[in-house]
Amino acid sequence: MHYIIDYNICALLITIITMLFFWVNPKLKDRQDQFYEVIGCFVLIESALNIVTVFTDGHVPEQVMIIIHMAYLFFVHTLPILMFAYTSELVGKHYHHFLRLLIGIPYAAGMLMLFTTTYTHWIFYVVDGTYYHGTGFTFLYIEASFYVILVFFIVGGASQFISRYKKCTILFFIGLQIVAICIQYIYPQYLVVDLAGALSLMSMYIALHSAGSITDSLTQAYNASALNSLIRTYYSRQKNFYLLGYKICGLNRISEVYGDAYRNGLLCYVADALKEELGGKVARIAEDEFGVLIEAKITEKEIKKHINQIPCLWGSDDYEVIYDAAKALLRSSDFLTPTEIIGMINFAFHKVKKMGKEELIVIDKQLKAQYFRWNQVHEAIVDALAKNGITVYFQPIVSMETGEIFAAEALCRLTDPVLGSISPAEFIPVAEQSGLISQIDNRVRNIVWDFLRSYDIRKAGIDHISVNLSVAECSQPFIVHTIEDEAELANVERGTLHFEITETVAITSPAILAEQMRQMQLEGFCFHLDDYGTGYSGVTNLISLTFRVVNLDKYILELAEHTEKGKIIKSMISSFHECQIKVVCEGIETPTQEEMMRLWGVDYLQGYLYSKPLPCDKFVQFAKIQRRTQHTHASIIA
Helix, strand or coil: CCCECHHHHHHHHHHHHHHHHHHHCCCCCCHHHHHHHHHHHHHHHHHHHHHHHHHHCCCCCHHHHHHHHHHHHHHHHHHHHHHHHHHHHHHCCCCCHHHHHHHHHHHHHHHHHHHCHHHHCCCEEEECCEEEECCCCHHHHHHHHHHHHHHHHHHHHCHHHCCHHHHHHHHHHHHHHHHHHHHHHHCCCECCHHHHHHHHHHHHHHHHHCHHHHECCCCCCEEHHHHHHHHHHHHHCCCCEEEEEEEEECHHHHHHHHCHHHHHHHHHHHHHHHHHHHCCEEEEEECCEEEEEEECCCCHHHHHHHHHCCCCEEECCCCEEECEEEEEEEEHHHCCCCHHHHHHHHHHHHHHHHHCCCCEEECCHHHHHHHHHHHHHHHHHHHHHHCCCEEEEEEEEEECCCCCEEEEEEEEEEEECCCEEECHHHHHHHHHHHCCHHHHHHHHHHHHHHHHHHEECHHHCCCEEEEECCHHHHCCCCHHHHHHHHHHHHCCCHHHEEEEEEHHHHHHCHHHHHHHHHHHHHCCCEEEEEEECCCCCCHHHHHHCCCCEEEECHHHHHHHHCHHHHHHHHHHHHHHHHCCCEEEEECCCCHHHHHHHHHHCCCEEECCCCCCCEEHHHHHHHHCCEECCCCCCCCCCC
16 A cells, blocks of 8 residues: 655644754643653654654564554554543543543554464554555554543533633643544545644643743743642652742732832832742732742741842832732641632631731641631532522611611621531631622522511511622622612512621722612612721722712721710710711610610611511511512512
8 A cells, every 4th residue: 555654744844843842841840741751752763763663664574564663653652541641640630440440452462463473463454565554453543532532521521620721721632633533544545643733732822831831921930830730749659849929919009109010010020029039939929929839959048038138129210119918828638639829828818817917927737727617617608508598597787766776787697508507707707818709799689588578577667688799799880780689570569678898898999889879879879988987098989989878887986984985985976967868776685785886876686686687587576577568579588
């Protein structure tokens, strides 16, 4: 048969160029890189041997021909299972020893047929200097197809754990191999399988192994994906290391004041300074965060010394700025799995920021225990959202003038089958940090909308139910339309649901919030400024943002014992009244506190003195609320 080797020559050239780039450019030298390098060498040798087999066919002794063909078919035969192992490593798929043996059976059978072919002629044979395919040669195509299809199922089963980019690269490789195998089986003279392998090798290099895929384009440090890979590699090799987290505080503010060019210069300076002082492998893991993987050849004391030598000062020809940096250090030996590492660093950053510390924080057993508890609470929230496990309790708000229930606050509650009842003071911050708070807010509103649709609170003398709007939701423009759609669907009076917004939200994005409040107030909604007295307490918020009610935090009650401070609070409440703003005081627990609030002129009271937060059925009984006689929507309260 006359073979067309043009495709093999192209395959050889493509493979040589690809592997030269791989060997010259930076790489992680992890298991993925090791697999890729082996596959590249196999494709390179296979392409060269295929060309040699064509040119030597009939021109060398039969024994030499047999050795060349056998070597070539060995590489051809081994590549599919190598590709399978490489893909398994890419998607993080690991198999039990018995399953590995089962998967390797087709490969072992093919190898047995190949190495005995000189006696059996199953794969090929040579007669009078001419090469012929044996009756079992088709098995090689079947085996290659088996491993390609197996790769397809691996990617499909792990698609939720790998990026779309990586998935598309692997699927491109699968498609290319299947097409090439089919073409070469139907038209054996066209040697296109090697070309498909070379193109797959090149595409995988560009997508997964090139310098651009593992480095940050701005700082030229490693990226987060590369750092994760390095951590996994160190764990697999049982090499101890330190991981330093370095976070530039206030980076967005620096960008606003000095411009993006200055911000970018600062980031590059920090990356270079970390590498110079600490050595190791520096990675930019987030917009303003760096991670430095340091082999455990130096001591913790030396790391602290080097990190303190990096001045939090950077300047260009035009500006000079001092910045704050949060720093956290952990030891790999304190953690069982690499997946815990990055999450622990981010958790430590949050703790450092909350404590207001700037020195290096070494993650100890106590902080590690807090992180594991954080993870447990996070999982409980995710589980509760998936299984409708978020519930709502209602705490009455009493009118100072009449002593009757005037309103109620809807409070989110979470009970986990394993952890039990989790305090809002614990799970709300976790939800905010993990981005789940919007889903919780949405769930709470849906429950309250359904409650208002099912029960006539106005007939019971209750003016409204108030719910919280988080920072995350208030900063999103679409929240206005979302709430309007919810109100339209619920088909209840707009004024029966009020929204409480903390001072943190008001100070974070006042311009956006002012416009959203204006639009929603035109639709009949009302807003409270919540937790007044614990945040910034800016008078500007009350002037620029049209709140109708201010909720004084229970911390204010502690000031009631001090006469002079009590006079200040009383004067403040009088100022609110002059602006037509009503005042609610939370946390009332004793008659003495109630009497003090009366002297201060507070309009409404809330606390355990009147009622603790109640589940829906008990709140309905306590407030004597009647179910509406007609409604068309099924209740989700039960």
